[in-house]
Amino acid sequence: xxxxxxxxxxxxxxxxxxxxxxxxxxxxxxxxxxxxxxxxxxxxxxxxxxxxxxxxxxxxxxxxxxxxxxxxxxxxxxxxxxxxxxxxxxxxxxxxxxxxxxxxxxxxxxxxxxxxxxxxxxxxxxxxxxxxxxxxxxxxxxxxxxxxxxxxxxxxxxxxxxxxxxxxxxxxxxxxxxxxxxxxxxxxxxxxxxxxxxxxxxxxxxxxxxxxxxxxxxxxxxxxxxxxxxxxxxxxxxxxxxxxxxxxxxx
Amino acid sequence: xxxxxxxxxxxxxxxxxxxxxxxxxxxxxxxxxxxxxxxxxxxxxxxxxxxxxxxxxxxxxxxxxxxxxxxxxxxxxxxxxxxxxxxxxxxxxxxxxxxxxxxxxxxxxxxxxxxxxxxxxxxxxxxxxxxxxxxxxxxxxxxxxxxxxxxxxxxxxxxxxxxxxxxxxxxxxxxxxxxxxxxxxxxxxxxxxxxxxxxxxxxxxxxxxxxxxxxxxxxxxxxxxxxxxxxxxxxxxxxxxxxxxxxxxxxxxxxxxxxxxxxxxxxxxxxxxxxxxxxxxxxxxxxxxxxxxxxxxxxxxxxxxx
Numbered sequence: 001x002x003x004x005x006x007x008x009x010x011x012x013x014x015x016x017x018x019x020x021x022x023x024x025x026x027x028x029x030x031x032x033x034x035x036x037x038x039x040x041x042x043x044x045x046x047x048x049x050x051x052x053x054x055x056x057x058x059x060x061x062x063x064x065x066x067x068x069x070x071x072x073x074x075x076x077x078x079x080x081x082x083x084x085x086x087x088x089x090x091x092x093x094x095x096x097x098x099x100x101x102x103x104x105x106x107x108x109x110x111x112x113x114x115x116x117x118x119x120x121x122x123x124x125x126x127x128x129x130x131x132x133x134x135x136x137x138x139x140x141x142x143x144x145x146x147x148x149x150x151x152x153x154x155x156x157x158x159x160x161x162x163x164x165x166x167x168x169x170x171x172x173x174x175x176x177x178x179x180x181x182x183x184x185x186x187x188x189x190x191x192x193x194x195x196x197x198x199x200x201x202x203x204x205x206x207x208x209x210x211x212x213x214x215x216x217x218x219x220x221x222x223x224x225x226x227x228x229x230x231x232x233x234x235x236x237x238x239x240x241x242x243x244x245x246x247x248x249x250x251x
Numbered sequence: 252x253x254x255x256x257x258x259x260x261x262x263x264x265x266x267x268x269x270x271x272x273x274x275x276x277x278x279x280x281x282x283x284x285x286x287x288x289x290x291x292x293x294x295x296x297x298x299x300x301x302x303x304x305x306x307x308x309x310x311x312x313x314x315x316x317x318x319x320x321x322x323x324x325x326x327x328x329x330x331x332x333x334x335x336x337x338x339x340x341x342x343x344x345x346x347x348x349x350x351x352x353x354x355x356x357x358x359x360x361x362x363x364x365x366x367x368x369x370x371x372x373x374x375x376x377x378x379x380x381x382x383x384x385x386x387x388x389x390x391x392x393x394x395x396x397x398x399x400x401x402x403x404x405x406x407x408x409x410x411x412x413x414x415x416x417x418x419x420x421x422x423x424x425x426x427x428x429x430x431x432x433x434x435x436x437x438x439x440x441x442x443x444x445x446x447x448x449x450x451x452x453x454x455x456x457x458x459x460x461x462x463x464x465x466x467x468x469x470x471x472x473x474x475x476x477x478x479x480x481x482x483x484x485x486x487x488x489x490x491x492x493x494x495x496x497x498x499x500x501x502x503x504x505x506x507x508x509x510x511x512x513x514x515x516x517x518x519x520x521x522x523x524x525x526x527x528x529x530x531x532x533x534x535x536x537x538x539x540x541x542x543x544x545x546x547x548x549x550x551x552x553x554x555x556x557x
């Protein structure tokens with residue numbers, strides 16, 4: 001446990017000693033600010049037009065906003081996960097780590113924990129945006145909180161799969177590109193679900209982020225959604241650990 | 252104590268090690284010698300627990316490297332080839348991180364870092380980034396890392412490569428001081444270096460152990476000729492060594508010096524000295540050239556004619 005935390009701390013500090021964390025943070029804040037402003041303006045216009053029927057700030061503003069935040073994470077998180085293991089392979093420092101008593105699982109979990117820390121920092125931006133709404137109105141708190149849980153879990157699933165990909169290559173560009181392709185596919189599967197039938201359709205739909213993310217946005221905390229996200233996370237971390245173990249055999 | 256039995260390693264069908272066996276007794280500094288690509292790094296990587304062997308066993312202090320990998324890793328300090336380090340950390344932060352991973356108790360980390368920093372002479376650079384220090388300091392940082400936690404066994408892959416001559420001397424001194432306290436296996440392709448640091452040599456070539464023993468044992472076992480250099484002010488002739496058996500003249504191009512290959516210098520060198528003095532020559536030099544190890548190496552690796 002101590003080694004795991006040491007790896008996590010080293011990795012988290014490491015993000016801030018290179019420009020990566022700053023660039024990702026600034027880009028995310030600027031883009032999410034633009035999204036928020038745009039969606040807020042649209043919402044204000046819509047509420048002026050439809051004065052007789054009140055518009056729901058949770059459904060018409062927060063939900064689409066968190067949806068766009070998840071799309072931004074889709075683009076940015078490959079940059080956060082790409083270096084996690086691949087950099088150690090490229091620099092040869094994996095050899096140092098694997099000849100200390102450190103367990104492979106502690107190595108991957110520690111690195112994963114560090115990336116979750118950066119994700120948490122990133123999400124402070126959208127959280128601040130949404131909190132501003134409480135100054136001017138009375139949005140419902142519960143669906144906002146569940147929405148953020150869904151956003152965090154989506155980011156956590158991206159990062160875990162990105163960690164796995166990062167353990168398969170020493171090339172960061174390959175790691176980022178492949179991760180991006182996998183993340184995007186997990187959204188697009190929903191599409192395949194719509195154009196197929198029967199079991200196949202259900203499998204595609206279940207494997208896609210869309211419905212799971214959406215149910216968090218609606219304020220629903222369902223076991224099956226947690227199972228979906230936690231399985232993806234476990235798969236990524238386990239895969240990364242196995243990839244490092246197999247690298248010992250190939251080295 | 253390191254015990255290696257029938258070690259084999261193949262990379263995708265290519266045999267890098269073809270069954271090597273050796274023992275490094277406790278507290279002894281042993282040199283691991285061979286041309287580049289002979290299998291030195293592969294062997295050290297297996298011994299360090301970084302990767303498994305295809306066949307054969309390795310025991311460190313009686314513990315099997317594969318079955319009790321973590322216990323073995325606690326006992327081994329390993330300096331990998333090319334010294335991979337985190338360039339974004341300071342020397343101090345790097346050593347603190349590795350001390351933690353090597354399970355040095357939290358309260359002792361500070362003292363442990365001081366100990367290895369002093370031993371490797373890194374005091375002046377502890378607060379500097381590893382990316383900003385010289386190659387020599389990086390090599391020493393790697394050595395300091397291997398010594399963290401005071402492991403009884405040290406595996407050092409080319410510990411002096413890339414150092415300037417002064418730094419090489421310092422690192423050699425450091426390793427020599429470990430003799431008697433630590434079991435050390437260090438690899439090198441520089442023969443004279445191994446002769447200076449280690450008491451025993453293992454020679455590996457194309458994945459096989461081709462010779463082992465002290466440099467002197469090896470010379471004796473291979474019936475190698477030894478070389479003696481004679482230098483006088485003037486008038487050196489073949490008369491000086493006439494009648495002595497087992498002597499071959501390698502070089503005698505002028506009247507001032509000669510290089511002789513002899514089977515028994517202990518018997519013949521005093522004779523040469525007496526003859527030189529009694530025939531009135533001004534004897535300037537009479538010494539055995541320390542090139543034994545080079546010869547052993549070339550003989551063992553079959554490159555004598557190359």
